[in-house]
Amino acid sequence: MSFQACGCETSWVNPSITVTCSGNQYVVFMTLVDMLIRYACKISDPCGRIIPKTQPAAQYDFIVIGAGSGGSTIAGRLAEVNEWNTLLLEAGMDEPPATQIPAVPAFTNTLIDWNFTTQQESGACLSSNGICSWPRGKVLGGSSVFNGMMYMRGTPADYQRWVDAGNTEWSYDDLLPVFKASEGNRQVGSLVDEKYHGTKGPFTIQQFNSHPKLAEDILIAANQSGWPVSNDLNGDQFVGFAIAQTNNRDGARLSLAKAFVRPHKNNDNFDVMINSTVTKILIEGDGDNKRAYGVEFVYNGTTYTVNATKEVILAAGAVQTPQILLLSGIGPKEELDAVNIEQVHNLTGVGKGIKNHVSFSIVGTINETDVVDLNDESLAQYLSKGTGPLSGTGMSQLTARIPSNYTSPDDPDIQLFFSGMSNTCAYSGLPGLPTDPEDPSALRVLSIACVNLHPKSSGQISLLSNNPLDPPKIVANYFNHSDDIKVVLAGVRIAQKLMQSKIMQEKYNFTLQQYDYGNCSSLYEFDTDDFWECAIRYDTYPENHQSASCKIAPQSNEEACVNQRLQVYGISNLRITDASVIYTPTSGNIQAIIVAIAERASQFIREDYGIDSQI
Known part of the structure; x- marks a missing residue:
């Protein structure tokens, strides 16, 4: 089937947005959303x-x-x-x-995902019998x-490690003009410095058109907790908390x-x-x-x-x-x-x-009712202006890059990713509807993923067979080096401190959720280091930065x-x-x-x- 509504003939491109929603209650409204997006010429870009x-x-x-x-x-x-x-x-x-x-x-586990999994891990992803999804x-x-579209280049110390290994032409100074050549940054002068960013490349970089008030308040929480806030983690202040720039153009990926x-x-x-x-x-x-x-x-x-x-x-x-x-x-x-x-x-x-970055998330609630932000009003705003909650990724555009006690101040080894207030599947176009109709008073959830940026464990890619259509053999070896789990744990403690800040308690009443994590709660006292290390091995999340x-x-x-x-x-x-x-x-x-x-x-x-x- 093809159409010419945008002035050119193009075929429908599947899969539909409905495949990201599990449950029959989403099909009618999400099918309508998908149809409207296909006919929104500036967003779907059929003629381009x-x-x-x-x-x-x-x-x-x-x-x-x-x-x-x-x-x-x-x-x-x-x-x-x-x-x-x-x-x-x-x-x-x-x-x-x-x-x-x-x-x-995300359209993971669909036709546009290879759906790779690792071989069974002995000390990670234990909630899924040691099989990690890639x-x-x-x-x-x-x-x-x-992906999450976040634009992060790494730090000078990262590329110095490359140079020290004999890659003498791959220093940060060598790479800076290369980064700038690709980039069409739309916030040079207003948010970021032209010393670090280009404006003429095809790769459009800017912050999303919309971000939640909670994201701004977590920047305040960072200051209250003693961590810096940066306008640009790709500039001279590459340590701290920031609402990141991403690869988006006019409200679209x-x-x-x-x-x-x-x-x-x-x-x-x-x-x-x-x-x-x-x-x-x-x-x-x-x-x-x-x-x-x-x-x-x-x-x-x-x-x-x-x-x-x-x-x-x-x-x-x-x-x-x-x-x-x-x-x-x-x-x-x-x-x-x-x-x-x-x-x-x-x-x-x-x-x-x-190697791959690997993380573990702590989860809590804030004192706001969890409602679906995708509705007739937000969809109309997005289609007409490219703004509103659909033009961003909720809390996922907020991040932090900070050093633990295991590294030097100019070589941060922990990244925090946030999730929450994202526009999950909607079952109706009416505004203000609860995310879970069976629990209309449920509170919004905020998750903080604690990532080890410098893993010492490494794995291997090999073949399961000589059939090119078979998947490869993936061995990740997560946490095979004992230092790796210690860094993730250090991230958990940083996230907890952040959530205990004045603004997060007095304004949002952030409340950490306690889970069993398999048998971790029966083996260890909650909130001890041993408990969290057990939980990290149980509920491991590969960050897909292979x-x-x-x-x-x-x-x-x-x-x-x-x-x-x-x-x-x-x-x-x-x-x-x-x-x-x-x-x-x-x-x-x-x-x-x-x-x-x-x-x-x-x-x-x-x-x-x-x-x-x-x-």
């Missing part, structure tokens, strides 16, 4: 979307694998060069219109289509595909194929002088082979980049032998040392995969431009550094082929 190819050419100059944050960025930059032909391959569909609304529940975007735009891919939808030199699953990178040559000459992928049940005359660029993410390398015979021989794949190139670091599975590092490092120009060791025309090359996780959400990695790769490619750099 790419028209995917259904048949590839025989060869291209560049083939980009994966259209997530890194793949969308570099593909868009390559498309700027008229004399280059580029193919972008994405395993998922185009992004559904309803994902553009910042306030809607949502990953299977959609044009990748996880930028359903700005995925990386919308920012970098859609502007080139009419380019003759740029093809995009969706629903196209890469099964193998094709390699030729001997020794350390091999080259990637093409890509094999499956589209609509047919296997295609396409050649690359210049480079293959792998941007499938921290999970699937190592998976695709291993499926291509690139990796340690013993791992490839185990699944009957012939080794094509020895690279010991593939999949080794993957990285460091194909690291940038000197070749002598056994976990290294790429050199400082992001070229795979021994295969110079194969580059990686996603979170897998991150050496150690940065302090915060990782989308900004992924974009910078892809920007640098495009700069390196331009230099290698004699094209003027855009940075």
